[in-house]
Amino acid sequence: MRTSDLQKALPCKLVQARFEDRVLSGAYTSDLLSDVMGKAEADSVLITIQAHKNTVAVASLVGLAAIVLCGDRPIPEDMVEAAAAEGVALFSTSLTQFEVSGRLWPELRKAEG
Numbered sequence: 059m060r061t062s063d064l065q066k067a068l069p070c071k072l073v074q075a076r077f078e079d080r081v082l083s084g085a086y087t088s089d090l091l092s093d094v095m096g097k098a099e100a101d102s103v104l105i106t107i108q109a110h111k112n113t114v115a116v117a118s119l120v121g122l123a124a125i126v127l128c129g130d131r132p133i134p135e136d137m138v139e140a141a142a143a144e145g146v147a148l149f150s151t152s153l154t155q156f157e158v159s160g161r162l163w164p165e166l167r168k169a170e171g
Contacts, residue, residue: 059165061123061147064103067165068158070126073133074141074148080123084166087159091116098122105158109133114140114148123147128155 062079065072086098087105091112094104100121106113109131117125124147127133133150141148151158 064124064149068151068161070149070151073150074138076142077145077147082123085162087155095120105155107131109137111137111140114144114146117146118144126151126158128153128158
């Protein structure tokens with residue numbers, strides 16, 4: 059599964075499209091950014107409700123390919139700008155974190171196959 063495949067797997071909107079279309083190694087669901095820094099793996103997608111530019115900074119530090127913001131959270135422009143500057147794909151969805159995690163799990167497992 060690639061970053062661009064997220065729109066096929068989820069009902070989501072691409073908010074920031076300046077990114078490398080990377081192969082996703084997995085996903086990590088958390089709202090605690092220190093947890094993300096310590097546990098998320100590079101080339102993964104972060105599933106969160108944390109809609110601010112610090113989320114992008116953590117994603118970049120870890121080497122995450124994308125962020126999926128859940129629950130139709132409003133996305134500040136400085137977050138979109140930071141994601142573009144760092145090349146992190148940014149998606150928005152009305153789904154909950156649980157729903158996004160559940161939908162991505164089988165898609166990511168298929169890609170391993």
